Amino acid sequence: MGTMTNGSSFKLEPNPKIKKPEKPLLVVVLDGWGEMEDDEYNAISRADTPCMDSMKKGKPDHWMLLKAHGTAVGLPSDDDMGNSEVGHNALGSGQVVDQGARLVDRALESGELFDWDGWKHITPAATKGTLHLIGLLSDGGVHSRYDQLKLLFDGAAERGVKRIRVHTLTDGRDCEDGTSIPLMETLCKDLQALGEKGVDARVASGGGRMCTTMDRYESDWNVVKRGYYAHVLGEADNRFKDPVEALKVLKKPKNGKPVSDQWVPAFVITDDDWQPNGAVQDGDAVVIFNFRADRVVELSKALEYKNFDKFDRKQWPDIKFAGMMQYDGELKLPKEYLVPPPQISHTTGEYLAKNGVSTFACSESQKIGHVTFFWNGNRAAPFDKKLETFHEVPSDQNIPFNEKPAMQSAKITKLAIEALKSGKYQQVRINFPNPDMVGHTGDLDATIEACTTVDACVKKLIEAVEEVKGTYLITADHGNAEDMVQRDKKTKKALMEGGKPRMLTSHTLNPVPIAIGGPGLPKEARFRADLKEPGLANVGPTIVNLLGFQSPSNLVESLLA
Ligand SMILES: O=C(O)[C@@H](CO)OP(=O)(O)O
Ligand SMILES: [Mn+2]
Numbered sequence: 001m002g003t004m005t006n007g008s009s010f011k012l013e014p015n016p017k018i019k020k021p022e023k024p025l026l027v028v029v030l031d032g033w034g035e036m037e038d039d040e041y042n043a044i045s046r047a048d049t050p051c052m053d054s055m056k057k058g059k060p061d062h063w064m065l066l067k068a069h070g071t072a073v074g075l076p077s078d079d080d081m082g083n084s085e086v087g088h089n090a091l092g093s094g095q096v097v098d099q100g101a102r103l104v105d106r107a108l109e110s111g112e113l114f115d116w117d118g119w120k121h122i123t124p125a126a127t128k129g130t131l132h133l134i135g136l137l138s139d140g141g142v143h144s145r146y147d148q149l150k151l152l153f154d155g156a157a158e159r160g161v162k163r164i165r166v167h168t169l170t171d172g173r174d175c176e177d178g179t180s181i182p183l184m185e186t187l188c189k190d191l192q193a194l195g196e197k198g199v200d201a202r203v204a205s206g207g208g209r210m211c212t213t214m215d216r217y218e219s220d221w222n223v224v225k226r227g228y229y230a231h232v233l234g235e236a237d238n239r240f241k242d243p244v245e246a247l248k249v250l251k252k253p254k255n256g257k258p259v260s261d262q263w264v265p266a267f268v269i270t271d272d273d274w275q276p277n278g279a280v281q282d283g284d285a286v287v288i289f290n291f292r293a294d295r296v297v298e299l300s301k302a303l304e305y306k307n308f309d310k311f312d313r314k315q316w317p318d319i320k321f322a323g324m325m326q327y328d329g330e331l332k333l334p335k336e337y338l339v340p341p342p343q344i345s346h347t348t349g350e351y352l353a354k355n356g357v358s359t360f361a362c363s364e365s366q367k368i369g370h371v372t373f374f375w376n377g378n379r380a381a382p383f384d385k386k387l388e389t390f391h392e393v394p395s396d397q398n399i400p401f402n403e404k405p406a407m408q409s410a411k412i413t414k415l416a417i418e419a420l421k422s423g424k425y426q427q428v429r430i431n432f433p434n435p436d437m438v439g440h441t442g443d444l445d446a447t448i449e450a451c452t453t454v455d456a457c458v459k460k461l462i463e464a465v466e467e468v469k470g471t472y473l474i475t476a477d478h479g480n481a482e483d484m485v486q487r488d489k490k491t492k493k494a495l496m497e498g499g500k501p502r503m504l505t506s507h508t509l510n511p512v513p514i515a516i517g518g519p520g521l522p523k524e525a526r527f528r529a530d531l532k533e534p535g536l537a538n539v540g541p542t543i544v545n546l547l548g549f550q551s552p553s554n555l556v557e558s559l560l561a
């Protein structure tokens, strides 16, 4: 149900069907909890999940599936898997906005990118000195895509850039583990082709994304330090003359354990005299080519801020720096960017804060920004400090999460229950990272354990909602844990290699469940059946409705009849 808003007014009208609840609404995002039929590689169906299973009995009125990938969340096509950024943007804003991947595609395909201010800012340095390109070497389309990187360096070469250095973070998280090597081979070949046109283009440094550069939400600055030292200073314990050899050597099993693309230690590529071939010098240009913000905000700060105390930079070269996008709109970070980022305004968070709704938002470091920054349209600060409390539980540092699948779920549950019972909050919003973070390791048994644990947490939360006579809305942001194996596109059969399944570490294209309930849910509140393609964005207005307001006209439709 919707109503027209009056110009830019944020005033919401009362909902004639659902009156303002006296008791809190609990909103839970199970990160990476998709829906797929039972299968030996479905960690969710194989886990012990009585609580989430029982919710399916509410179908179709109180349980349904939502589209969480592709065009429903503003990605270029329905071949694009969902991810946390676009998922939480859609959930929290109640809108479908063209996301970074799509905006960068357009800017590069049309060539407009090279006419805009960001490119103009770096051009003098890029043509006189070296152009450094730092980012995720990936086909995944979550943080970056290789075809975009190639269009960028080819375009730069066509526009007079003579020296290019690429600093590669290996993935294995948005694409299959092991693909870093063929992708590095492709990159080296493409850079060599530029050599034939007189451009000196090489790979200069790299490392696995989980231990090099791509930390997020200030979980562990050491990750960024390692990256800064390798990319900017040309310092790392591992030195190689050839980037493909670097990966082959560094990926060899250590202490009997395989080294995944995500955890390749930082390395530097040298010239024939073992000197780094691409440390950043005064007068150079640097571009971060990721379009997604969360995992490059910290590196952007290290490159851009004069006053910086997170680690000793040793040297801070005088460079011209631009992001592929502006990664933080409030901090205006970086100041210069190649493509204007998606503008997300008038989100549900802003409406609710401006209509006096109090909110407690909580997760652990790995995902805290998901239920705050991404949820509120890429805005880190609360809209109203008095009404909104953001609580971060510190995540474990520097471990693959299959070593501890429960992560901080017990603490998050405890804090959410306290918030529900405190009487201080009308909305309690949390994210459980486990199905996603453990799913990304490709470890099936650990992911099953993660899902069992999270289901038990949800059970406790629902008991608390029952106790306080509140309402709950449980959903997810995209699939991950429900499919842990690579499959043949046509037959859907698991792909095997050497008698072992090829594990899937990435997100999926599957839909996600949503369930509503609790003693506070009015009898009349039920899901409508007539929406053509219900998706994550429909959740925002549903929350607005459940909190007793009509949904404003700039949002997509509510799921409620
Ligand atoms: O870890 C991340 O950065 C992405 C995968 O690249 O996962 P999510 O979108 O769930 O945060
Ligand atoms: Mn996610």
Ligand SMILES: [Mn+2]
Binding pocket: 032, 084, 436, 437, 440, 480, 507
């Ligand atoms: Mn993920």
